[in-house]
Amino acid sequence: MFLRFPSKRQETAIACFVFVTLLAVAAAAQDAPATHHDVLIKNAVVMTATHGNIPNGSVYIKDGKIAAVGKDVNAPASATVIDAGGKYLTPGIIDSHSHIALDGDVNEATNPITPHMMMIDAFDYQDKEIYHGLAGGVTTSLLLHGSANMIGGQAIVIKHKYGAGRDAMLFPGAPRSIKFASGENPKRVYGSRDQLPSTRMGNFEVQREALVQAQDYMREWDAYNAKVKSGDKDATPPKHDLKLEALADVLRGKLMVQIHCYRADEMLTEIAMAKEFGYKLRAFHHALEAYKVADQLAAAGVGIATFSDWWGFKQEAWDAIPWNAVIAMRKGVHVAIKSDSEDFARRLNQEAAKTMRYGGATEQEALQMITLNAAWIIGVEDRVGSIDVGKDADLVIWDGYPLSSYGVPNRVLIDGDVYFDRSLPGFGMPRYKEGM
Amino acid sequence: MPRNSFYSQVLWLVCVALFVCTGAAQEKPVALRGGKLLTVSHGTIEKGVLLIENGKITAVGTADSVKIPKDARVIDVSGMTVYPGLIDSETALGLTEISAEQMTNDLVEPSDEIMPHMHVYDAYHAESELIPVTRLNGITNAIVAPASRDTLPGQDSFVQLAGKSSEDALLIRDIAMPLNFSGQQRRGERGDRGKFPSTRMGLAAQLRQAFLDAQDYAQHWADYEKKKADYEKDKNDTAAKPDSSAQPEDKEKGKKQPPSPPKRDLKLEALLPYLQGKKLVVLAADEANDLQTAVGLAHEFKLKFVLNHISHAQSVLDYVASLKVPVIVGPIYEDPKPEERYDAVYSLPAQLSKRGVKIAFASYDAHNSRNLPYQAGFAVAFGLPYDEALKAITLNAAEIWGVDDKLGSLDAGKTANVVVATGDPLDMRTDVKQVFIEGKEIPMTSRQTRLRDQYSGQ
Numbered sequence: 105m106f107l108r109f110p111s112k113r114q115e116t117a118i119a120c121f122v123f124v125t126l127l128a129v130a131a132a133a134q135d136a137p138a139t140h141h142d143v144l145i146k147n148a149v150v151m152t153a154t155h156g157n158i159p160n161g162s163v164y165i166k167d168g169k170i171a172a173v174g175k176d177v178n179a180p181a182s183a184t185v186i187d188a189g190g191k192y193l194t195p196g197i198i199d200s201h202s203h204i205a206l207d208g209d210v211n212e213a214t215n216p217i218t219p220h221m222m223m224i225d226a227f228d229y230q231d232k233e234i235y236h237g238l239a240g241g242v243t244t245s246l247l248l249h250g251s252a253n254m255i256g257g258q259a260i261v262i263k264h265k266y267g268a269g270r271d272a273m274l275f276p277g278a279p280r281s282i283k284f285a286s287g288e289n290p291k292r293v294y295g296s297r298d299q300l301p302s303t304r305m306g307n308f309e310v311q312r313e314a315l316v317q318a319q320d321y322m323r324e325w326d327a328y329n330a331k332v333k334s335g336d337k338d339a340t341p342p343k344h345d346l347k348l349e350a351l352a353d354v355l356r357g358k359l360m361v362q363i364h365c366y367r368a369d370e371m372l373t374e375i376a377m378a379k380e381f382g383y384k385l386r387a388f389h390h391a392l393e394a395y396k397v398a399d400q401l402a403a404a405g406v407g408i409a410t411f412s413d414w415w416g417f418k419q420e421a422w423d424a425i426p427w428n429a430v431i432a433m434r435k436g437v438h439v440a441i442k443s444d445s446e447d448f449a450r451r452l453n454q455e456a457a458k459t460m461r462y463g464g465a466t467e468q469e470a471l472q473m474i475t476l477n478a479a480w481i482i483g484v485e486d487r488v489g490s491i492d493v494g495k496d497a498d499l500v501i502w503d504g505y506p507l508s509s510y511g512v513p514n515r516v517l518i519d520g521d522v523y524f525d526r527s528l529p530g531f532g533m534p535r536y537k538e539g540m
Numbered sequence: 541m542p543r544n545s546f547y548s549q550v551l552w553l554v555c556v557a558l559f560v561c562t563g564a565a566q567e568k569p570v571a572l573r574g575g576k577l578l579t580v581s582h583g584t585i586e587k588g589v590l591l592i593e594n595g596k597i598t599a600v601g602t603a604d605s606v607k608i609p610k611d612a613r614v615i616d617v618s619g620m621t622v623y624p625g626l627i628d629s630e631t632a633l634g635l636t637e638i639s640a641e642q643m644t645n646d647l648v649e650p651s652d653e654i655m656p657h658m659h660v661y662d663a664y665h666a667e668s669e670l671i672p673v674t675r676l677n678g679i680t681n682a683i684v685a686p687a688s689r690d691t692l693p694g695q696d697s698f699v700q701l702a703g704k705s706s707e708d709a710l711l712i713r714d715i716a717m718p719l720n721f722s723g724q725q726r727r728g729e730r731g732d733r734g735k736f737p738s739t740r741m742g743l744a745a746q747l748r749q750a751f752l753d754a755q756d757y758a759q760h761w762a763d764y765e766k767k768k769a770d771y772e773k774d775k776n777d778t779a780a781k782p783d784s785s786a787q788p789e790d791k792e793k794g795k796k797q798p799p800s801p802p803k804r805d806l807k808l809e810a811l812l813p814y815l816q817g818k819k820l821v822v823l824a825a826d827e828a829n830d831l832q833t834a835v836g837l838a839h840e841f842k843l844k845f846v847l848n849h850i851s852h853a854q855s856v857l858d859y860v861a862s863l864k865v866p867v868i869v870g871p872i873y874e875d876p877k878p879e880e881r882y883d884a885v886y887s888l889p890a891q892l893s894k895r896g897v898k899i900a901f902a903s904y905d906a907h908n909s910r911n912l913p914y915q916a917g918f919a920v921a922f923g924l925p926y927d928e929a930l931k932a933i934t935l936n937a938a939e940i941w942g943v944d945d946k947l948g949s950l951d952a953g954k955t956a957n958v959v960v961a962t963g964d965p966l967d968m969r970t971d972v973k974q975v976f977i978e979g980k981e982i983p984m985t986s987r988q989t990r991l992r993d994q995y996s997g998q
Contacts, residue, residue, distance in 0.1 A: 232876075232878045235882065236875070236876070236882050239882035239883070240882075288640075395991075395992070395995050395996070396995050413908075413910075413911070414907070414908070415907055415988075416637070416638055416639065416670065416906075416907040417638075417639045417640060417907065418638060418639065418640035418641070419638055419640065419641055421638075422638055423991055424988075425988040425989075425991050425992050426988065427988075427992045427996070431992070431995070431996050446875060447873050447875065450873075450882070451873075451918070454914065454918070454968060457967075457968050457969055458968045460969050461968055461969050461970065461971050503921070504921055507969070508917070508967050508968070508969060509914045509916075509917025509918050509920070509921065509966050509967045509968060510917060510918075510920060510921045510967070511921070512921045512922070530881065531881055531882070532881065532882070
């Protein structure tokens, strides 16, 4: 009908249509608050996580980024003001080990080497666990493959923008991580089927063999590329192999290696293997015996993402002690406290607070374990994890003191927008409606 | 922590060992002076004095109101907070060591849903490494319950987290019986498909039949006792009044045989004290429909009960209050259902307390029992009054379990289960400095502190 000039009646109809559409848009805008490009949070105790606390401080947010932090900041009069009423303000919590929102598709436990499994393919952006974490102050999570396989799949990093839609929840430009595992889980999964691996010997053999295959694969491609470069028109390319391609990316340093590992001896073996094959380890996850080899971890530049005090759930967690995090930190290891559970993800602030008691972490050190250090584990420490100019405005306003039993998020902002507000009825999410 | 050198730890151990060996810790009065006393029963006393003699608290009060005996060992606890030992109202302590290692677990008998004749005291392992870890956080007493996989998994024991053997630790055997009716007990589990019971109807019917069987069993025994009494009476009567006219043959013919007793059935026998209302049933349900079905059964059989969990029964809290029974609530970390607000379970203790329901907290765990007080603290953040939260892990628990004459508050005459800590018991930043159980100073060490000291560069 728009191919020819409209008649008068049609014009009226179009005008009506446009008017109704505008009304609908206006109504929708009322339902979901407009994105605020300028926000000023004032009258907060700003816990920066890098340079101490600013009592009665302010944070100015422009275009979703932190534009100014301090006692007095310049903000345009047009900025939306959030009066924190003297409450604490922290960076958004970062969970460096999570399996939520994967609809149970955590382990492709059909082969101990599955580096080509992509967690993005399992991402269930409607999972309410994302909301539960958000209400606990979590703004960023690393969603990892499980630990059934020696080499599992490739992780995704999400922001907990529940209700914003799938693609809006992916952390833009976050580095790629791959999950390795070791110890009891691969042993149990494959051993129970009388398959390799069923011992720690088998575990590491399987891993080493996969890396050797990846080296061969890279050589084949290097040889082919050299032939093409030298003008050999008859050169036939090797077969593309997703699995070996992913492992080659490990060897090329394009994937950050995150290893599920409990026992100290296994951490040393993993460090040695990484050295042997020339890749770098980012972090050991769980790492409950890190305190036994903290010097070696620090020397290798490997971080840990650990529990605060969870222990005894299996043999390799028998030597866990709640002082682990602080002992490792004092020896120079990047230490994050992570959830690995939809339950702990809702109260990571309390888990971090325990490090103040067990080992005497300072307030800022404890806070860093669930913000800046966790961001480092994921490789997004220049983007999030502290209240510093230029970082994403992922922030939590707290009821009560955050590093205690009494800390509860009052409001959670991601990229400068309020995604959770405890004072609202229902789910407390201004940007979400049931069924989205 | 690094300041606590290995040698000072050893020295400390030696001191404690000396006290224990010489009995000095039991005999010589101990006065805790200068601390902030959270009595639970009668408010807070700043800079108070608490006196311990022969394992009991003998005085609690302000500095000028308590006379410290001349021979007392005075411990300066200025700046510290002193409170009663905490009570965890459901744990698996002593029934497990390493969760994934089946041979270290004695949690529940999976062969049948109705197993009331299982006794926690038969499995309780007082030497468990978990016990020192737990008491280091100020937990001194606990209910130990079998795991909830069965409808009637056995009978609980009440323990203190000290003692060389289970004889010392088990304070009350068979204190209560869990009745689990979460609607999930074994339904459709593993290979159980096709096996009765597979529905709530089946679970209820099975439970009702078990109670009826026990009542019948009791009746058979009562009948037997009556017959036996009649027989004894007849026999005595006959002996007292010998009928001289009767012939000896007739006498032999008319002689009654003694009644034979019914066969003993341990399973049904175990249910009797509960059906007679002599002991407490701990009735666990999560959702409103299961809760009401289970309470209906409890009323039908006149059980004396307390409620457990009720995590997703928010819609019937007024009904819960009308039952006038206490509730072991939680764990409040239970995940909300998709349709529930994030804090639906967190706020349950506050909602119950507001309705006048007496509540207690439980860890429902073994390894993490040490975190019990933080659950109470978290409930405060969601509206539970602080004093109620502290009561829910001390005096309320003691009252529910019928031990409030001995435990649950700092009062003269009670057992000296006392905790000295750096501050608020409900906050995880607080460090517990000393725990007394029955007046004895508990060594503040565990397998975990030993590993810490071994590896922390000393």
